[in-house]
Each structure stands twice: as structure tokens, then as C-alpha cells.
Amino acid sequence: xxxxxxxxxxxYGLFGAHHARVIExxxxxxxxxxxxxxxxSRLVARQTHAQATIFEDYAALVQSDEVDVVDIVAPNALHYxxxxxxxxxxxxxxxxxxMALEVRHCDELIALADARQRVLAVNHELRLSSLWGGAxxxxxxxxxxxxxxxxxxxxxxxYRRGSEGWRYDMAQVxxxxxxxxxxxxxxxxxxxSSRGEPTSLYxxxxxxxxxQPALQDNFxxxxxxxxxxxxxxxxxxAAFGHHVTAKIAGAEGLIWAWWSAxxxxxxxxxxxxxxxxxxTVQELHFDKPTGELLELADQIAAMVRAVRxxxxxxxxxxxxxxxxxxxxxxxxxxxxxxxxxxxxxxxFDAS
Ligand SMILES: NC(=O)c1ccc[n+]([C@@H]2O[C@H](COP(=O)([O-])OP(=O)(O)OC[C@H]3O[C@@H](n4cnc5c(N)ncnc54)[C@H](OP(=O)(O)O)[C@@H]3O)[C@@H](O)[C@H]2O)c1
Numbered sequence: 001x002x003x004x005x006x007x008x009x010x011x012y013g014l015f016g017a018h019h020a021r022v023i024e025x026x027x028x029x030x031x032x033x034x035x036x037x038x039x040x041s042r043l044v045a046r047q048t049h050a051q052a053t054i055f056e057d058y059a060a061l062v063q064s065d066e067v068d069v070v071d072i073v074a075p076n077a078l079h080y081x082x083x084x085x086x087x088x089x090x091x092x093x094x095x096x097x098x099m100a101l102e103v104r105h106c107d108e109l110i111a112l113a114d115a116r117q118r119v120l121a122v123n124h125e126l127r128l129s130s131l132w133g134g135a136x137x138x139x140x141x142x143x144x145x146x147x148x149x150x151x152x153x154x155x156x157x158x159y160r161r162g163s164e165g166w167r168y169d170m171a172q173v174x175x176x177x178x179x180x181x182x183x184x185x186x187x188x189x190x191x192x193s194s195r196g197e198p199t200s201l202y203x204x205x206x207x208x209x210x211x212q213p214a215l216q217d218n219f220x221x222x223x224x225x226x227x228x229x230x231x232x233x234x235x236x237x238a239a240f241g242h243h244v245t246a247k248i249a250g251a252e253g254l255i256w257a258w259w260s261a262x263x264x265x266x267x268x269x270x271x272x273x274x275x276x277x278x279x280t281v282q283e284l285h286f287d288k289p290t291g292e293l294l295e296l297a298d299q300i301a302a303m304v305r306a307v308r309x310x311x312x313x314x315x316x317x318x319x320x321x322x323x324x325x326x327x328x329x330x331x332x333x334x335x336x337x338x339x340x341x342x343x344x345x346x347x348f349d350a351s
Contacts, residue, residue, distance in 0.1 A: 002308050004028055004029060004030040005028060005029050005030070005068050005069055005303070005304045005307045005308055006030050006032045006066055006067055006068045006069070007023045007029055007030065007031050007032065007033075007067070007068070007069045007070075007071050007094075007300075008032060008033035008034070008035070008061045008062070008064060008066075008067035008069070008070050008071065008091075009023065009031065009033070009034045009035070009052075009071045009073065010034075010035045010058045010061060010062075010070060010071065010072045010073065010074055010082055011035070011036070011072065011073035011074035011075075011078075011096075012034055012035075012036040012041045012042075012044070012045045012073075013041070013073070013074075013162065013163050014160070014162075015073050015096065016034075016036075016073035016074075017044075017048075018265070018293055018296060019071055019073050019296065019300070020034065020045070020048070020049055020052075022293070022296050022297045022300050023071070023300055024049070025297070026297060026300045026301050026304060027301075027304075028301075028304040028308065029300055029301075029303075029304050031049055031051070031052050032051075032052055032053065032064075032066045032067060033052055033053045033054075033055060033061050033064055033066060033067055034049060034052050034053075034054050034055070034061075035054075035055040035056070035057065035058040035060070035061040036054065036055075036056075037056075037163075038163075041163075042054050042056065053066070058074075058082055058085070059085060062082075062085045062086040062089045062091055063089055067091060068091065068092060068307060069091065069092040069093070069094055069119075069303060069307060070082070070083075070086035070091045070092070070093050070094070071093075071094045071303075072086070072093065072094070072095050072096060073096050074096075075162065075163070075166040075167075075172045075173070076098055076101060076166075076172060076173050076174050076178060076179075077101060077166075077171060077172045077173070077174065079095055079096065079098065079099065079100050079101075080100040080101065080102070080105040080108075080109065083095050083099075083100075083109050083120075084105075084108065084109060084112065087109065087112040087113055087116060087118055087120070088112065090116055090118065091118065092118045092119040092120070092303075092306075092307050093109075093113070093118065093119070093120050093121070094121045094123065094299070094300075094303050095109075095120070095121065095122050095123065095320065096122075096123050097122055097123055097124055097178075097182050097183065097186075097320065097323065098174060098178040098179075098182050098320070098323070098324045098327065099122050099317065099320035099321060099323070099324050100324060101174040101178070101324075102328075103321065103324060103325050103328060106317065106320060106321035106324055106325070107321065109317060110317040110318065110321060113317060119303070119306045119307050119313065120316070120317040121299075121302070121303055121306065121313045121314075121315060121316065121317075122315050122316070122317060122319060122320030122323075123296070123299050123315070124182075124183055124186040124187075124314075124315040124319065124320070124323065125292060125295035125296055125298070125299050126183050126186070126187055126295065127186070127187075127190060127314045127315055128295040128298040128299055128302070128314050129290040129294075129295050130286050130287070130288040130289070130290045131257055131259055131271050131273060131286070131290040132187060132246070132257065132290075134257070134273055134284050134286070135191065135246060135248060135255050135257050135273060136190060136191060138255055138273075138275055138284075139191055139194075139248060139250075139255070142252075143252070143253065143255065143275055144248065144249060144250035144251075144252050144253040144254060144255055144275065144277075145250035145251040145252035145253070146194060146195070146229075146250050146251070147191055147192055147194065147195065147229065147248050147249070147250050148228060148229050148230075148249060148250050148251065149229070149230060149231070149247075149248070149249045149250075150188050150191050150192065150230075150231040150232070150246065150247070150248045150249075151231070151232045151234070151245070151246065151247045151248075152184040152187055152188055152231065152232070152233050152234070152244070152245075152246045153184075153232075153233075153234045153235070153244070153245050153246075154180065154181075154184065154234075154235045154236075154242070154243065154244045155235075155236050155239035155241075155243045156180070156235070156236075156237060156239055156241065156242045156243070156264070157237070157239060157240055157241065157242070157263075158209070158217070158237045158238070159176070159179060159180075159237060167179065168212070168215060169212075170212050170214055170215065173215075174327075175214040175215070175327070175331045176214065176215050176216065176219070176237075177203075177205075177219060177221075177327040177330050177331055177334075178324070178327045178328075180235060181219055181221070181233055181235050181327065181330070182323045182324070182326075182327050183323075184233040184235070185221075185223070185233055185322075185323045185326040185327060185330075186315070186319065186322070186323040187246065188223055188231035188233055189223075189231075189319075189322055189323070189326070190319075191231070191246075191248055192225045192229055192231060195225040195226055195227060195229040196225060196226040196227075197225075197226075197322070197342070198223045198224065198225055198322075198326060198342050199224050199225060199226060199341070199342055200223075200224045200339050200340060200341045200342055201221055201222065201223045201224065201326060201329045201330055201333060201339060201340050201342060202221065202222050202333050202338075202339040202340075203219065203220065203221035203222075203329075203330035203331075203333040203334050204219070204220055204221075204333075204334060205218060205219040205220075205334045206218050207236075207237075207238060209237075213335070214331060214334075214335075216334075217236055217237040217238045218235070218236045218237075218238065219233075219234065219235045219236075219330075219334075220232065220233070220234040220235075221233045221234075221326075221330045221333070223326065241260065241261065241262050241263075242259075242260070242261055242262070242263055242264045242266070243258070243259070243260040244258065244259045244260075245257070245258045246258075252277060253275055253276050253277035253280075254275060254276065254277070255273065255274075255275040256273070256274050256275065257271075257272070257273040258270075258271060258272060258273075259271040259290065261291070264291070264292045265291065265292050265293050266291060267289070267291055267293070267294075269289075269290070269291055271286075271290055272284070298314075299314065302314050325342070326342075329342060
């Protein structure tokens with residue numbers, strides 16, 4: 001029997017505390033260390049996870065011989081430096097989205113992980129959902145023919161500020177597209193994967209809440225894929241609850257999936273999926289519920305399998321780079337009013 005995979009968690013805020021709880025309840029995973037910034041966070045971490053070593057400084061955690069995987073759940077601007085430090089110490093890395101705030105930093109992390117043969121995973125957990133994954137399985141088995149069009153849309157309450165208000169600080173968050181639309185860019189690219197990689201993008205945003213040009217409530221982007229295929233990703237933060245809809249169409253029909261609750265972390269959502277064309281409509285029956293925290297548990301289990309058995313990841317560094325890249329291109333498009341070409345993959349510069 002291989003030993004448990006030992007996780008060191010960096011960041012013990014709202015989502016980090018969920019990571020900690022989930023790691024502890026995942027077979028084959030052990031939570032051995034937590035790095036938290038404030039005295040208060042360290043105190044709560046110590047009281048809640050008595051078996052874990054609590055560090056003041058993430059640099060000491062990534063150097064610990066007790067740690068196999070560094071799980072990074074800190075403000076966005078810290079992802080790159082923390083992941084880089086962990087990979088340089090020879091650790092595997094599970095990185096919350098966005099992978100980094102610059103494409104060249106994503107490239108550097110991918111190169112480091114490759115050179116050291118370490119696992120580098122990015123948490124786009126919707127890929128693990130019975131609902132959003134159910135839509136992907138239907139596309140892959142040809143239920144709607146080749147996908148030509150996707151609309152993925154969210155209406156939700158305004159973002160939480162986060163520890164010390166980092167989510168409303170451009171230097172810390174990057175931009176708001178990197179916070180939540182990034183998940184939908186990832187889904188759109190995943191659903192359209194048979195068409196090839198995105199070729200160009202046009203985006204608009206409005207509804208500034210603060211004196212920060214990039215932090216806007218309403219956001220929409222149209223992403224073009226090879227041939228005629230395109231996807232629309234759209235979000236408003238001037239809303240209530242958390243309501244996501246996806247409509248994916250091909251010549252042979254439409255998939256319509258929805259998820260709705262008071263909060264993304266709710267365990268009592270309403271959700272469903274129907275697909276069909278004209279008079280013929282079918283409904284997907286789920287043997288598993290879906291929600292951010294359930295998918296987080298599946299993500300940690302997938303990380304254990306990847307580290308221990310070399311199993312394939314649901315979302316790789318390459319995927320995390322693409323979702324980051326699409327968000328940065330969207331920001332560029334919002335600012336310039338022009339569409340951004342993505343075709344020259346390596347020539348793209350949105351850093
Ligand atoms: N995949 C998803 O669906 C999902 C959902 C939510 C969040 N996220 C991502 O998860 C990350 C954290 O979000 P959150 O909502 O948990 O934010 P949060 O509640 O503000 O927590 C951030 C935590 O990071 C800690 N921190 C800051 N600097 C640190 C450092 N140098 N060393 C160690 N810890 C440090 C903060 O410490 P103090 O408390 O001591 O200040 C805080 O506890 C973000 O990147 C966010 O985008 C992803």
C-alpha cells in the first residue's frame with residue numbers, strides 16, 4: 001500500500017479552510033502543514049487542525065520534508081511566487097485559479113513542473129461536476145453533433161472583499177475577469193475542444209463599483225474557435241444568489257444546463273440538464289449532486305491519484321494557462337475596444 005499523500009496548505013481564508021477540511025476527509029490524503037498570514041488565522045488553524053504544523057511563512061512550509069503537495073489558496077497575486085517556490089523545492093502543486101496574473105508566469109510554472117517531473121494542477125473544479133461534466137460527456141458522445149455555439153452565463157451577488165480587501169485591489173486580484181469568468185472560459189474551451197483552440201476574442205464590461213477601471217460588475221466576451229464556432233461568456237455581479245446557465249448547440253440539438261442557489265457553496269442547489277431538438281427532449285438523471293465544495297473534494301482526490309499513481313489531471317497547467325490567457329485577452333479587449341487575436345499562440349502578449 002502506498003503511503004498517504006501529504007498536503008501543505010498555503011492560505012487559510014474562506015476557501016482555504018474548505019480545502020483543509022476536504023483534505024482531512026479524503027482517503028489517501030493527509031493535511032500535515034498550514035501556512036497562514038495573520039495571528040488570528042494561525043490560531044484558528046491550530047485549534048481546528050491539531051495534527052498540522054502551523055507556519056508563519058509559506059517559504060518554510062514549501063521547504064518542509066513532511067510535505068509532498070503544496071496546495072495554494074492565497075490571493076491571486078501570490079499564486080506565481082508561491083507555486084514557483086514550491087516547484088523549486090521539488091513539491092507537487094495544486095494551485096487555485098487563476099494560475100498566475102501573467103501568461104509568461106504560467107509558462108515558467110509549466111516549464112518548472114516539466115523539468116522536475118512534478119504534478120502541476122489548477123483548480124477549475126467545474127470540470128469535475130456531474131452537471132457541467134455531464135454536458136461535456138453528452139457533447140463527446142455526439143448528442144448535439146459538433147458544437148457550434150455555447151453561451152455560459154452567471155448572475156450572482158457582488159464578490160466578497162477577501163482578507164484585507166484583496167479582491168477589490170487591482171494589484172492583488174489582477175482583474176475581476178480572473179476571479180469568476182475564468183471558470184466559464186475554461187468550460188467554453190473544454191466544451192469546444194473538438195474545434196481546436198480559441199482564435200480571437202472580443203469583450204465588453206461596464207458598471208464600475210470602485211475607482212478601479214478593471215473592476216466592473218457586468219462582463220461579456222465572445223470567443224471565436226476555428227471554423228464558425230464561437231462561445232459567449234457573460235456575468236453580472238449586480239444580482240442576488242448564484243445562478244449559472246449553459247446552452248451549447250450543434251446542428252443536431254441543444255444542451256441546456258442550469259445551477260441555482262443562494263451561494264456557490266450551497267449544498268441545496270436546484271440544477272438540471274435537458275437536451276434535444278424540436279419535439280425530442282431528454283433529461284439527464286444525476287446519481288451525484290453538484291456544487292463547488294463537492295467538486296473540491298473530487299479535485300483533492302484527483303490530486304492524490306495523480307501524485308500517487310500518475311493518473312491524468314482534470315485540469316493541467318496548460319489548461320490553467322489558457323484560461324488565464326483568455327481573461328487577460330478579455331481585459332485587453334475591454335480596455336482597447338478591439339478584438340484580440342489569439343491564433344499566434346506563442347506570439348500572444350497580454351502580460
Ligand atoms: N476554485 C474556486 O471556485 C474558488 C473559490 C473561492 C476562492 N478561490 C480562490 O482561492 C484563493 C483564496 O480565496 P479566498 O476566497 O479563500 O480568499 P480569502 O478568504 O481572502 O483568503 C485568503 C487567505 O490568504 C491568506 N494569505 C495572504 N497572504 C498570505 C501569505 N503570504 N501566506 C499565507 N497566507 C496568506 C490570508 O491570510 P489572513 O487571513 O491571515 O489575512 C487569507 O486567509 C483566491 O485565489 C481565489 O481566487 C477559488
